[in-house]
Amino acid sequence: MYRLDAALRTSERRPATVIVDLGQRSAALEPGDRPGAENLLENLRGRAALTEIVLDDANNDLLLVYRAARAADAEGAGGILFRRHCAGDPCTGEQPSAVRSLASILYDSLRTDTPNTPLVAHVALALRAIVPGTPAPVDPVITRGGLASWQERRAVAYMEERLDQSFPVSAVADACGLSVNHFSRAFRRSMGKPPHRWLLDRRIERAQALLRSSDMSLADVALACGFAEQSHFTRVFTRTVGLPPGAWRRTAD
Known part of the structure; x- marks a missing residue:
């Protein structure tokens, strides 16, 4: 069902890696065959800082590494490994639907020639917040007047x-x-940005992922992204992206 971009395809032992910077809230993509990739995975396991999840419909293993905001914790604040099969006891069983849905968006994003790294970062952070047993991150410095x-x-x-x-x-x-x-x-x-604007932007990002990776109708995409009416979805999408959803889908193919 899923396949990664050629640059990110993995071997059995070396999964593709997404490095998430908890301070900058950004993501960077690294190929699975880079030097030290296997050591990083074993280091996370050795520190009991890795949550392993089985996704039966994934064609590739994928590692999310969360790097702490403070340089003192250079090895990272933890990780999530999505596996095609369970190699041992650490793997968790059935996951909440939200976890599988977010993982699906993540894999779909990585299938593209130019992955949307802001979207990858948002999804990776959301997964960290809801995956049971994920090690607690080292808190970054709180923006003055912002959220903890x-x-x-x-x-x-x-x-x-x-x-x-x-x-x-x-x-x-x-x-x-x-x-x-x-x-x-x-x-x-x-x-x-305000909550309403952030939510609209995320819904449009999800719509782009669905338009690119599925043959869903525009009406179904609109409903899947929280828009009650296709006309409202079309207006917001066009204002945000610069093209109507149908035209954007044709250019993305």
Whole structure:
């Protein structure tokens, strides 16, 4: 079902690697055959800092490495390894649907010739927030007036899990233990945009992934991305991307 870009295809022992910088909230892609890739995986296992998950429908193993904000923790704050099969006891069993859905988006993003690294980073961070047993990250310095790191992770995870649903900002604020006004101001300081704008951008990013990797109708894509009407989806997509979704899909093929 899934296949990685040729530069990221993996061998049995050396999975492709996504390095997630927890301080910058960014992601970088590395091929599985780079020097030290195998040592990194074993180091994470040795420190009990790795969560291993089986995805039966994945054609490749994929390693997410979360690097701490502080240079003192240079080996990283932990990792998640998605495996095609379970090689031993560390692998976890059936995963929540949100984990599988986010993993699907991640693999689909990496299939493209030019992976959307901001999208990869967002999905990787959301996975870190919701995967059971993932080692707690070292907290980066909190932006003055912004969200605490745990609130930021919870807000992102809450919205990522509900991209296909309608919900008020107050629900996200409640999940973070803040009033709506406080949450909205803090979210904007931390993320650079208000919650509603961030959510719309993520829904459009998900729509792009679905348009590129599936033959779903525009109406179904709209519903899967939280838009009640195709016309609203088309307006937002066109305003954000610069092309209507149908035209964009033809250029992406």
